Amino acid sequence: MKTRMVNNIEVSAVGMGCMAFSHGYGKIPEEAYSIEAIQNAYAHGCTFFDTAEVYSPNLASVGHNERIVGKALKDVRENVVIGTKLMLRSVGVGSVYKRIRSHLEGSLERLRTDYVDIYYLHRMSAIPVEKVADAMGRLIDEGLIRGWGLSQVDVDVIDRAQQVTPLAAVQNIYSMVERDSETRIIPYCVENNIGFVPFSPIASGLLSGMITPETRFEKNDDVRNWVPQLSGKNIAGNQPIVEMLKGFAEEKNATPAQISLAWMLHKYPNVVPIPGSKNKGRIIENLDAAKVTLTYEQLAALEASLNSLRVYGHRGLGGF
Numbered sequence: 519m520k521t522r523m524v525n526n527i528e529v530s531a532v533g534m535g536c537m538a539f540s541h542g543y544g545k546i547p548e549e550a551y552s553i554e555a556i557q558n559a560y561a562h563g564c565t566f567f568d569t570a571e572v573y574s575p576n577l578a579s580v581g582h583n584e585r586i587v588g589k590a591l592k593d594v595r596e597n598v599v600i601g602t603k604l605m606l607r608s609v610g611v612g613s614v615y616k617r618i619r620s621h622l623e624g625s626l627e628r629l630r631t632d633y634v635d636i637y638y639l640h641r642m643s644a645i646p647v648e649k650v651a652d653a654m655g656r657l658i659d660e661g662l663i664r665g666w667g668l669s670q671v672d673v674d675v676i677d678r679a680q681q682v683t684p685l686a687a688v689q690n691i692y693s694m695v696e697r698d699s700e701t702r703i704i705p706y707c708v709e710n711n712i713g714f715v716p717f718s719p720i721a722s723g724l725l726s727g728m729i730t731p732e733t734r735f736e737k738n739d740d741v742r743n744w745v746p747q748l749s750g751k752n753i754a755g756n757q758p759i760v761e762m763l764k765g766f767a768e769e770k771n772a773t774p775a776q777i778s779l780a781w782m783l784h785k786y787p788n789v790v791p792i793p794g795s796k797n798k799g800r801i802i803e804n805l806d807a808a809k810v811t812l813t814y815e816q817l818a819a820l821e822a823s824l825n826s827l828r829v830y831g832h833r834g835l836g837g838f
């Protein structure tokens with residue numbers, strides 16, 4: 519597969535979000551299935567895997583997902599790039615460095631590795647980002663992480679962090695229907711050689727064209743029940759975007775999900791999406807988005823169509 523640079527770390531042009539094997543999209547698969555799905559993705563050329571310490575069923579424990587990722591990739595560890603994230607609460611005991619290091623040690627053990635490639639702060643808390651950046655710099659110096667990142671942050675926080683310890687990556691929500699990061703954040707990242715890693719790049723499934731107003735999501739541990747674009751009314755409102763994508767997909771002999779990923783790959787050199795799926799076939803489909811080539815005219819036409827259509831529902835960078 520084609521590769522890209524996330525700062526100075528080389529990764530496949532499309533990565534893999536592993537969250538749904540543990541949390542967020544209803545019933546989780548058997549562990550053996552998840553492990554095989556991750557290994558299949560690697561065999562297909564994927565070298566960039568995303569997890570987080572909090573990804574566990576109902577977010578009720580820690581490490582379920584990291585354990586799966588660790589088991590799946592233990593034999594090919596040096597060939598892959600693993601991103602994981604820590605959640606730091608505002609109030610805590612000990613220095614920020616010691617607290618982060620203790621979270622990291624848990625992740626290293628679960629991931630069966632002695633270093634993490636990209637270690638993200640999952641969400642900002644009241645702890646000043648400068649303190650986190652300083653601690654991350656120490657962990658880089660110690661060889662425990664190769665680079666660090668922030669998630670769901672705006673450009674002011676990114677810039678403050680960047681002044682202390684330069685970032686490898688920013689992981690924000692970004693898709694055809696969540697474009698806040700286009701205004702200032704992605705340009706800042708391009709300018710400062712920071713990788714931009716879009717999460718929920720298929721808008722939690724909306725942009726695959728497989729979700730209709732009649733689709734019912736699962737009752738337990740399914741984020742789609744509150745993703746703004748996926749309320750019954752907004753799924754209907756967003757159908758023109760889905761139909762437009764289907765048209766492009768047909769023309770390109772690709773799928774709507776692939777077009778939505780190819781769009782962002784063509785727009786920016788530093789973007790590496792991490793689509794999530796708990797289905798082996800769809801994981802490969804998403805990785806193959808890296809093979810879809812859009813001409814300048816096709817990209818411009820896609821962009822113009824998109825700009826002409828209203829998006830129903832907005833999650834943005836704030837809150838959850």
Ligand SMILES: NC(=O)c1ccc[n+]([C@@H]2O[C@H](COP(=O)([O-])OP(=O)(O)OC[C@H]3O[C@@H](n4cnc5c(N)ncnc54)[C@H](OP(=O)(O)O)[C@@H]3O)[C@@H](O)[C@H]2O)c1
Pocket residue numbers: 534535536537538543568569640669670689690716717718719720721722723724726728773775776792793794795796797800803804
């Ligand atoms: N930093 C953060 O705060 C944060 C937050 C959320 C997620 N993430 C990361 O980002 C990754 C991806 O985000 P996400 O999973 O929320 O959203 P996503 O990739 O936009 O969408 C996942 C949903 O789309 C469906 N889907 C995926 N590919 C499809 C295809 N080709 N055709 C049809 N349906 C398809 C999946 O269903 P199936 O499983 O049935 O295929 C699943 O329901 C996560 O795994 C996680 O690693 C990070």
